Amino acid sequence: MALNFHQLHIFYTVAERGSFSSAAQALHMTQPAVTMQIQSLEEYFGTKLLVRSTKKIELTESGKALFPFALKSIELMRETERSMSRFTYMLEGRLQLGASLTIGEYVLPRILGPFGQRYPHISIALKVMNTTQIIEDIVNHQLNFGLVEAPVHHPDLISDPVMEDELKLIVPAGHPLSGRGQVSLNEVISFPFILREKGSGTRQVMEDELLRKGIEPQEIDTIMELGSTGAVKSAVEAGLGITIISPSSIKHEKALGLLEVVDIEDTFFKRQFYSIHEKSTLLPVSAVTFLTFLREIKNPQ
Known part of the structure; x- marks a missing residue:
């Protein structure tokens, strides 16, 4: 028997999750099939890699020695798929x-649209939801x-900037700051604001930059907090702030001349979008291709 990546992936998943049943679910395999592959790997190395304790699976000394190599093999496979995805134009699948x-x-x-033109055989089913729901659906x-507006700290997930x-x-339109091109931050904070609700990614990015500029968020004259970007746009368009x-x-x-973008001198509200997926599950090549396509876009604006 030859050592293969599939068995290392199974071993890593069992060790990471501490359970044969949980690993089987993540790998879309039956539990006996997972057990058989681990046994084959142990026969190949001639040593026990995992032991069952009263609560969960634990690594033996040899298992602990193998674990970082299994992890490296998964990382190398992901990097290989990322690198080769740009050359793959006849992919099929449903993301x-x-x-x-x-x-x-x-x-x-x-x-x-542009992605579909380049990869017409990949179909995408998109759910728009909050980050908590995305995490739950990925784990299940x-x-x-998923694609989210801030890194996610979850023991079973990986966050990558995209x-x-x-x-x-x-x-x-018609606001005192419109048509100015660039204005000072001091001018800006003298006007009433309509903001997303506290806890939103947009609000957090804004407040972090204001703090960096020495302005406490409570100094902003916030006359309204709304739970969606659409509601914020409508209120600003109505001239409320x-x-x-x-x-x-x-x-x-x-495009319709209803709203205008104005730059603030020496003030930058930059943020990163992230992809999240399970640590123990290798993404299909079509998914890697889509994420590679996103990374090629420097700025989504």
Whole structure:
């Protein structure tokens, strides 16, 4: 018998999850099949790799020695797929992914068209939901991966940066700051704001930059907090205040002359979008291809 990547992947998943049944679920295998592959691997090395304790599976000394090599093999396979995906144009498959609200509603729709033209045989089923729901569906194997606006800290998931975004000051037509091109931060904070709710990724990016500039978030005259970017846009368009959101979300309103993007001197509300997927599950090549395509886009705006 020859050593193969499939067995190392199974061993890593069992060790990472501490359970044959949990590993079988993640790998879409039966538990006896997982057990058989581990036994074959142990026969190949001539040593016990895993032992059952009262609560979970634990690594033996030889298992602990093998674990980092199994991890390296998975990382190498992922890197190989990422590198080769740009040369693969006849892929087929159906991707099931989740995206947080801003990404799913405003960023991906403009990207899916060009991707579909390059890879016409890959179909995408997109769910737009909050990050908590995306995590739950990935862990329960309902989604291949997710796209979110902040890194996720979860023991079973990997977060990888895929795209950059930058929030900008948005003002309504006819506002005192419109037509200025660039304004000072001190001018900006003298006007009333309409913001996303506390805890949203957009709000957090804005507040972090203000703190970096020495301005406490409570100094902002926030007259309204709304739970969606669409609601914020409507309120700003109605002349109720100004806001800081992604310019990708106001393409239509900007084209109609209803809203305007204004730069703030020496102030940058930059953020990173992330992909998340299970540590123990290798993404299909079609998913790796899609993520590689996203990384080639420097800025989704």
